[in-house]
Amino acid sequence: MDSVADSQRTLYPYVTGSSVVAIKYKDGILMAADMGGSYGSTLRYKSVERLKPIGKHSLLGASGEISDFQEIMRYLDELILVDNMWDDGNSLGPKEVHNYLTRVMYNRRNKFNPLWNSLVLGGVKKGEKYLGTVNMIGINYEDNHVATGLGNHLARPILRDEWNENLTFEEGVKLLEKCMRVLLYRDRSAVNKIQISKITEEGATVYPPFSLRTYWEFSAFQNPTAGAEGSW
Amino acid sequence: MDQVDFNAPHSMGTTIIGVTYNGGVVLGADSRTSTGVYVANRASDKITKLTDNVYVCRSGSAADSQVVSDYVRYFLHQHTIQLGQPATVKVAANLVRLLAYNNKNNLQTGLIVGGWDKYEGGQIYGVPLGGTIVQQPFAIGGSGSSYLYGFFDQAWKEGMTQEEAEELVKKAVSLAIARDGASGGVVRTVIINSEGVTRNFYPGDQLPIWHDELESHNSLLDILGAPEPMNI
Numbered sequence: 001m002d003s004v005a006d007s008q009r010t011l012y013p014y015v016t017g018s019s020v021v022a023i024k025y026k027d028g029i030l031m032a033a034d035m036g037g038s039y040g041s042t043l044r045y046k047s048v049e050r051l052k053p054i055g056k057h058s059l060l061g062a063s064g065e066i067s068d069f070q071e072i073m074r075y076l077d078e079l080i081l082v083d084n085m086w087d088d089g090n091s092l093g094p095k096e097v098h099n100y101l102t103r104v105m106y107n108r109r110n111k112f113n114p115l116w117n118s119l120v121l122g123g124v125k126k127g128e129k130y131l132g133t134v135n136m137i138g139i140n141y142e143d144n145h146v147a148t149g150l151g152n153h154l155a156r157p158i159l160r161d162e163w164n165e166n167l168t169f170e171e172g173v174k175l176l177e178k179c180m181r182v183l184l185y186r187d188r189s190a191v192n193k194i195q196i197s198k199i200t201e202e203g204a205t206v207y208p209p210f211s212l213r214t215y216w217e218f219s220a221f222q223n224p225t226a227g228a229e230g231s232w
Numbered sequence: 233m234d235q236v237d238f239n240a241p242h243s244m245g246t247t248i249i250g251v252t253y254n255g256g257v258v259l260g261a262d263s264r265t266s267t268g269v270y271v272a273n274r275a276s277d278k279i280t281k282l283t284d285n286v287y288v289c290r291s292g293s294a295a296d297s298q299v300v301s302d303y304v305r306y307f308l309h310q311h312t313i314q315l316g317q318p319a320t321v322k323v324a325a326n327l328v329r330l331l332a333y334n335n336k337n338n339l340q341t342g343l344i345v346g347g348w349d350k351y352e353g354g355q356i357y358g359v360p361l362g363g364t365i366v367q368q369p370f371a372i373g374g375s376g377s378s379y380l381y382g383f384f385d386q387a388w389k390e391g392m393t394q395e396e397a398e399e400l401v402k403k404a405v406s407l408a409i410a411r412d413g414a415s416g417g418v419v420r421t422v423i424i425n426s427e428g429v430t431r432n433f434y435p436g437d438q439l440p441i442w443h444d445e446l447e448s449h450n451s452l453l454d455i456l457g458a459p460e461p462m463n464i
Binding site: 196212213214216217222229 | 245264265266269270271273274275276277278280281294298301302305375379410411412413414416417418431433435436437444445446447448449450451452453455456
């Protein structure tokens with residue numbers, strides 16, 4: 001019986017998504033992620049959608065094992081379905097969905113069979129903006145800006161410096177793009193195809209994928225080892 | 233999973249290539265050096281001078297490949313003085329082999345030695361892990377090379393011109409960068425023939441777009457046609 005249980009465990013991830021970055025802005029939440037599904041160090045899939053609307057009020061962004069993310073989507077689809085079936089005019093808000101996900105992730109962690117993801121859950125309900133994150137060991141918190149993976153090290157410092165509560169849509173998009181560009185330069189598993197999505201009181205929009213321009217024209221990049229052969 | 237390991241050895245994940253053509257050789261490489269998942273240097277120069285007429289492409293451990301090339305440069309310098317004329321490519325490659333072979337338990341570096349001399353013209357020697365030496369009309373190495381075996385089987389031709397050879401190298405490195413997370417940045421090429429040495433530099437925006445990649449933009453806002461925020 002143990003061997004059956006063992007074969008069900010996720011011991012290590014196979015197809016993984018990289019960072020998700022999200023911020024609160026004037027009208028709601030903005031979230032960004034690239035569309036890469038890496039298979040170890042191979043950039044195997046380049047059109048993986050990692051940002052999904054949940055119900056009427058929430059957006060989920062996922063990094064980590066893609067198959068586990070797809071399973072989480074199945075759980076959430078069922079959650080929303082049952083919520084709709086009550087037909088009572090009420091609907092699950094982002095705080096509730098985040099709480100549900102936290103319970104799922106933590107309980108799996110306690111059984112030593114984690115869902116190998118770091119999730120970002122953002123949304124707006126009745127004018128109240130919410131942005132939270134939960135990861136594979138059940139650590140969860142909310143903040144004005146969150147990120148997963150390398151985004152915590154590379155994007156959050158930029159956001160700490162440049163975020164404010166009154167960002168317009170345009171300012172928010174530019175700020176997220178700045179973060180995604182740094183990730184493109186400095187994260188091995190980043191892929192240059194990005195999706196940005198927003199959620200406001202009116203609903204969720206996932207924008208079409210696009211690529212970012214990168215800059216390589218620093219004079220120092222031309223001949224970095226002149227005078228120091230063998231260095232880099 | 234979300235760790236950046238700053239104590240991980242610096243490794244040049246890498247794609248390196250050396251190709252002979254009807255007047256000399258073309259060496260090519262990407263420019264990414266990574267520490268775990270973090271890109272420590274996005275514009276490295278992995279094509280290192282051993283003598284005026286012999287260069288080496290380095291892959292694997294940045295430290296190991298550097299120290300091997302430093303020793304070989306030192307020995308070749310003395311050898312050139314004693315010989316009274318430029319060293320041959322074969323001698324340079326064999327010095328590399330001796331170091332790689334005799335220190336095989338302690339080194340983790342794959343090298344491609346390429347150059348031109350008046351006796352044999354353009355030559356390419358591969359020195360993979362373990363210290364084997366193998367002369368080839370073209371050589372590929374580094375983690376990105378896995379994605380290029382099929383490409384070269386199909387695209388390599390005997391007796392190419394300098395332009396064809398450089399175009400082949402540029403295309404190949406660019407294809408590898410598209411799929412290997414450990415390769416990235418710019419494409420650097422070095423052309424060596426009887427006339428001398430030419431270095432070239434090709435940033436991402438000058439490389440072709442492959443499958444599932446998109447043309448790049450400054451911002452999503454340009455695509456959406458949203459008005460730019462006012463700058464006073």
